[in-house]
Every structure is written in structure tokens, then in C-alpha cells.
Amino acid sequence: MRTSLLVCLGWCALVAQGFAQAPPPGASVSGGGGGDYKSSTAEGGADRLFDVNSDSVDMENGSMQWKGKTFNLGNSRAMRMRFERYLSAPAAGGDMLKYQDLLRRIERLLAPNSINASNYLANQQEAFNLLFQAAEYEVDGNNCLTIATQVQKVWNMRAEFRQLEVTKNQLEAIRKAQEGVVVNRADKIEGRQ
Numbered sequence: 001m002r003t004s005l006l007v008c009l010g011w012c013a014l015v016a017q018g019f020a021q022a023p024p025p026g027a028s029v030s031g032g033g034g035g036d037y038k039s040s041t042a043e044g045g046a047d048r049l050f051d052v053n054s055d056s057v058d059m060e061n062g063s064m065q066w067k068g069k070t071f072n073l074g075n076s077r078a079m080r081m082r083f084e085r086y087l088s089a090p091a092a093g094g095d096m097l098k099y100q101d102l103l104r105r106i107e108r109l110l111a112p113n114s115i116n117a118s119n120y121l122a123n124q125q126e127a128f129n130l131l132f133q134a135a136e137y138e139v140d141g142n143n144c145l146t147i148a149t150q151v152q153k154v155w156n157m158r159a160e161f162r163q164l165e166v167t168k169n170q171l172e173a174i175r176k177a178q179e180g181v182v183v184n185r186a187d188k189i190e191g192r193q
Contacts, residue, residue, distance in 0.1 A: 099137040106130045 057064045064071045073079055108114055109127040128151060135144040 095137055096139055099134060099139055102130055102134045102137075106134070 055064075055066050062073045064073060106127045109123045109130070115123055128148060131144040131148040131151075134140055135142060135148070
């Protein structure tokens with residue numbers, strides 16, 4: 001069921017690329033300025049491509065209706081090929097069990113009931129190191145590397161934030177010292193007069 005939905009969405013994406021139209025000559029094209037994450041071109045293309053009133057996907061029958069035409073997704077060669085590939089894939093073996101054990105170990109290390117003040121950093125580092133071991137398995141598909149990269153980014157951001165706080169505190173201390181010097185010199189100048 002999930003595979004047929006993914007194939008359907010992939011097919012729709014390919015169709016969208018094939019039918020996407022460039023704006024007519026002389027038409028103004030507005031860029032997505034101002035940090036807006038939405039693309040007005042993509043929204044317009046989706047409106048031209050899909051009509052929510054008439055286009056639909058029937059998951060029970062495995063068919064899709066688009067622009068008045070009905071496509072039977074279950075009888076397509078692409079679906080048959082993907083299903084045959086699924087059937088010919090090896091069953092979960094020893095590698096899969098080892099991979100799942102690694103993931104369970106990572107989960108246990110980071111579980112709230114196993115973390116306390118004394119082992120917090122050690123558990124965090126060990127779980128981080130286990131992500132690289134889990135990434136060596138083919139079934140992982142580099143998911144653990146992605147997680148490790150995101151964790152590293154968060155750690156770097158925290159370190160930079162702490163450094164900014166230290167710098168801010170140091171600058172505040174220097175400002176107070178210089179302010180004291182200025183006040184002291186002003187008092188000396190006033191005392192001489």
C-alpha cells in the first residue's frame with residue numbers, strides 16, 4: 001500500500017516536471033524575496049497541474065483519476081517491477097538483528113530513566129559514537145549519519161552560544177572597568193579645580 005502511494009506520488013512529480021510551463025514572454029517573474037520559503041511558481045504550477053475537485057486517488061482499487069483520465073496503478077510495469085524487487089529482497093537476517101540491537105542500545109543510553117547528573121555526558125557521547133557504528137549497516141541508509149550530523153550541529157551551536165555569553169560578560173566587565181576609570185579621572189579633575 002505504501003509503495004503504491006510512493007509510486008503514485010513519484011509519477012505525479014514526474015508528470016509535474018513534464019507539464020510545468022515557463023511564464024509567457026513579457027510576464028514578470030517575482031522571486032521569493034524576503035526570506036519566504038514558499039515558491040509562488042510552485043504554487044501556480046500545482047494549481048495548473050491538479051484540480052482538487054476532479055483529480056483523485058482511489059487507494060482501494062489502486063487507481064488514480066487525473067485530468068479526466070483514469071490510471072490503474074496496480075497493473076503498471078513499474079509497480080510490478082517494484083513489487084518483484086521487494087519479493088526478491090533478502091529477509092531480515094543477522095545484520096538486521098545486530099542493527100536493531102545497536103538502535104535499542106542507543107535508545108537505552110538516552111532514555112530519561114537511565115540518565116542522571118553523573119552519566120549524562122558519558123551516555124550522550126557513547127550514543128553519539130554508536131550512531132557511526134549503526135551507519136555502517138546497509139539497512140540504515142545513512143540515517144544515523146544524518147542524525148549524528150544534526151547532533152553535531154546542535155553541539156556546535158550551543159558552544160558558539162556559550163562563547164558569545166562569555167564574550168558578552170567579558171565586554172561588560174571591560175566596560176565597567178573603563179567607566180570606573182573615567183569616573184575616577186573626572187573626580188580627580190574636579191578635585192584639582
